[in-house]
Amino acid sequence: MARVNIKELHGNKKFRNGSFDTPITPSSCRAAGSSSSSRPSCTSKKEPDPVTRLVNELIRDLSPTNEGSSSWVNPKEGTSSRPSCSGQQALDPVARLVDLELEGYWDIGDPDVLCNKCGAMLWYLERVRKDRNTLHPTFSLCCSDGKITLPLLKQPPQLLLDLLSRRHPLSNHFIDNIRTYNIMFSFTSMGGKIDNSVNQGRGPYTFRMGGQNVHRIGSLLPPDRKTPKFCQLYIYDTEEEVQNRKNAHSPNNPERYNDDLICLLQRMIDAENILAMRFRMARDRLSDDIERDVSIRLISRRETDGRTYNRPTASEVAVLIEGDIGNAVEKRDIIIEKESGELQRISELHPLYLALQYPLLFPHGENGWRSGILHSEASLNKSKKKKPRNQVTMREWLAFHLQDRSPFLQSLILLLAAKLLQQFIVDGYMMVESQRLSFLCHNQGLLRVETYKNLANAVDRGETEPSSAGSRIFMSSSVLQSDGYTIEIMRFVSKRGLRPEDRPDILSRVFKMKLAELMKDRHICGRVIGGTYTIEFQKRGLPHGHILIFLHRDDKFPEAANVDKIISAEIPDPDENPLLYALVKENMIHGPCGKDFPTCPCMVASKCSRNFPKRCIESTTVDDDRYPVYKRREKGFTVVKSGRKLGNEWVVPYNVQLLLKYRAHIIKCRMV
Incomplete structure (x- = not known):
């Protein structure tokens, strides 16, 4: 069998004093097979901070080996090794394929390096300073090296966890149709155009959406006694709720979906979701007197610290109003009237924007991103800028939650949602781009658009009429327009019972x-x-x-x-x-x-x-x-x-x- 000289492949510049760059984590020393003065030694290991110690203990309790952590694959040599400080090696066959056919392959290993600020598990190659080895790498992908401090998602109801972990008899059916089951219980509709043509033929499933994506919500009751949809299903004709949910979202083939599973999910959401509780309360009021003028106000203001709390109380989420609404309504509050016949657009800035659309990902009705969440106090104190940006952005909020952490620290349902995760990521990307485009649209003065050449040329040509020049919005260069899996990916998803897509x-x-x-x-x-x-x-x-x-x-x-x-x-x-x-x-x-x-x-x-x-x-x-x-x-x-x-x-x-x-x-x- 042919051998590949890795040293010749990389070139001498890839070596430091005759050895490869080697990742070292806070939980163990990771040698590359030869000593180097540029790498920290085992004796220089610092005592990990409390967060690191806690997560290391949890990982050690869950580990099938005595060492307490998964094996690491030397990314440069393609060999599985985790030498301890005493020189003894421990191999984890689950985490590494020990096979001669992997000789020469550049294996980056598993994401088993702990961020000691937020507990995320990442690859060592994703550290901030890639030009040096360190016992304590820092990462910007998850929490921007401690700048982002957010509450982790609460553990889901046991039914949902069993379904997504494939421990329930209906797990396979549920995961294959998870997008449909989610929309059955969604309070809002999506306005983008979903392109299913890309999934024709062979290949992995892909969620593609075009156009402008907006979330809309209707009235409490359907107009003219039409078929109820979305939030109306929580109030109107609840005696036939299971059949109504199937007919609303799969009128051509309603029997494709399991009635027992819909009943189980319905009871779970009624018991856990704070939004569903408010809509059920409105149902009870209307069932007593159908002539009552009842409406629901979804509140946008939050008084609690977004760095600590993400599960709102009943009074923070919604208010049931009878009669006149009054003047206490704020700009982004959503008023759901009894019978309006109109759809309202939900602002991406509303804290319940995601919870209303994804009841299976946020089963407790948790707050999503909202404006005013500050960076951590430590990061603000260390900033040397005169006016540092001190608030968490949408992108930072999404990046924080799309990280693998210990199941004892954070709910895993978001990352186990398969097709629904794809939809969530696309939706989140559109939220970020919508916010950025809105900033460009409303801050043209900051961009000094009057100095752009095209506008100057239009004035020089005498095109001073708005009808000829039009209303032009200039975009910065960062706004983009977008028209076999490796061994590491297959190893990662196989451990979690997922597919690469x-x-x-x-x-x-x-x-x-x-x-x-x-x-x-x-x-x-x-x-x-x-x-x-x-x-x-x-x-x-x-x-x-x-x-x-x-x-x-x-x-x-x-x-x-x-x-x-x-x-x-x-x-x-x-x-x-x-x-x-x-x-x-x-x-x-x-x-x-x-x-x-x-x-x-x-x-x-x-x-x-x-x-x-x-x-x-x-x-x-x-x-x-x-x-x-x-x-x-x-x-x-x-x-x-x-x-x-x-x-x-x-x-x-x-x-x-x-x-x-x-x-x-x-x-x-x-x-x-």
């Missing part, structure tokens, strides 16, 4: 770490004088990067034959290198496509849009557009995919060292 946040984080390492490996082609990359997301939501590098003039390839030193477009010998053969078969074979496979994604007008199969030639050449035409010999080795034997003409060009290191689809196709 159930955790899109983990997919993106692992991809970012791999991409950062790949940019360091750009010197594999020679001396690099410049480079850039851009990240795109495929139709199924999987990220991929386009990298452009510029080589030093002395390291460019003046002859086409030199390209063969770094790029191959042939199937390797399965006897000499079975690992490389398997990787090429898995990652670097196109199709098959053609007339026998008309539904292949690359087929356009009955032809392959990637021009496969390629022409076989004996040596590499360069065409007129400076694209290399790679060597593909006719007599070579073959692979079998989809029952069809494929040769070199179906191989996507690859670099041997990068393919062995990353086990991913990495190609090079342009000479600059």
Whole structure:
């Protein structure tokens, strides 16, 4: 079996005094196999703070080994090791695949490094200072190194936890249809257009939404005795509530959903959700006298500290009003009248914006993000700015809660919600972008838009009428417009009983770490004088990067034959290198496509849009557009995919060292 010299692959600059950079956590010393004066030693370990000690004890109690924490995989050497200070090694076979086929693979390990500020578990490679090793790494991804202090989500009802943990007989049915069950009990509707066409055919599930997403809420009773929907289902005709919920959200196939499960969820929400309690109270008032003028006021103001409390009291959430509403209504308060026939838009700034839409993710009716949540006192005292930003943003609130923590510290239902988590992340992203665009719209003076060239040109041309110039809003450059899983991802989700597409946040984080390492490996082609990359997301939501590098003039390839030193477009010998053969078969074979496979994604007008199969030639050449035409010999080795034997003409060009290191689809196709 072929071996990859990792030291040669990284280059000498990747080493510090003859050893790799090695992550070290507060709970244990993590050596890379050789000593280095640049790394802290075991004797320099500091006493962890109280939060670290508490979480370490919880992890140790849950661990199947005596050591008390999962094993770590050396990201540079690809070997599983957790040496203790005494020199004894302990291996965790659950956390690490000890297999010769992983030799040479750059494994980043598991997210088992503890943030000692908020208790989140992250990868060591996600630390703030990546240029140094430390016993106490700091992280900005979760809590901005202690700046964000928020109350953790409360533990869910046992029924919901059993359903999401696959300990209930109806778990599989519930998880497969979790979005529908959530909308059955949702108080508000979503206004965006959901695109389901992307989920046709093979591939992971993807939640895609277009247009402007708004949450709306109707009146307490349906107008003209129409079919009740959303919040009206808590009040109108509750004797047939189960059937009404199925008919409202699945009129074509209501029997697809389980009546017993709907009853169980209904009783759980009635008993736990403070919003549902208020709507049931309105139902009781109207059942006594249908002529009563009853309305509900959802309060936006919160008097408690958002850094400590997130579960509001009954008086903070809603007020049941009979008769005249009065003048005590604030700007963002929501008044739900008895029969208005109109829909009201819920502001993204309202604390109940998420709880009204996601009763299964916030079963207690917890507060979401709201304005006025301050940063921690410690961070404000350390700030050296004259006027530091001292409030938690929507993005920071979402990033804080989308982190894995011990189940003793935080509810896990948000991260176990599978398809509903995808919808929540998309909804949260739209909330953040809506807030940013609103700021740009209402703060044009701060952007000094009058100095922009286009407006000046319009004035110079005499276009002073609003009808010709229009109402223009300028956007900063940070506003974007957006049109096989690694071993680490599979290991992460398998431990939690999930599928890779159930955790899109983990997919993106692992991809970012791999991409950062790949940019360091750009010197594999020679001396690099410049480079850039851009990240795109495929139709199924999987990220991929386009990298452009510029080589030093002395390291460019003046002859086409030199390209063969770094790029191959042939199937390797399965006897000499079975690992490389398997990787090429898995990652670097196109199709098959053609007339026998008309539904292949690359087929356009009955032809392959990637021009496969390629022409076989004996040596590499360069065409007129400076694209290399790679060597593909006719007599070579073959692979079998989809029952069809494929040769070199179906191989996507690859670099041997990068393919062995990353086990991913990495190609090079342009000479600059």
